[in-house]
Amino acid sequence: MIEHSESHVESAELRRSPRFGVFFAVGAAVGLLAALILTFAFGGTAASPSTGVTYSTTQVFGFLLLVCVPVGLALGAAVALIFDRSSRRRTRTVQITHETVREEDGQTG
DSSP: OEEEEEEEEEEEEEOOOOOHHHHHHHHHHHHHHHHHHHHHHTOOOOOOTTTOOOOOHHHHHHHHHHHHHHHHHHHHHHHHHHHHHHHGGGOEEEEEEEEEEEEEOOOOO
16 A cells, blocks of 8 residues: 655634624523513503503513514624624634545555
């Protein structure tokens, strides 16, 4: 058996980056929690002064979800971007060695 080996050295930048999906999920959860707290914080069944309609607790929760979840998503994204920008300062340059080894059978058929 004959072995042929090739190696190639490259440099690359190494840094840690946040997982954006986790920050989006936490932001949405915080928005949901804020909507839930606001729904029961102002517990009242008074009619709306502009329309004269009385909204149920479930409807109020739904309206607040429409506002609080996107705001929570935006805040989660902003925090993730801030962490991503701060992680760029701690970037390291590392050497990467690519090695390819091929085995060839010296026998002919």
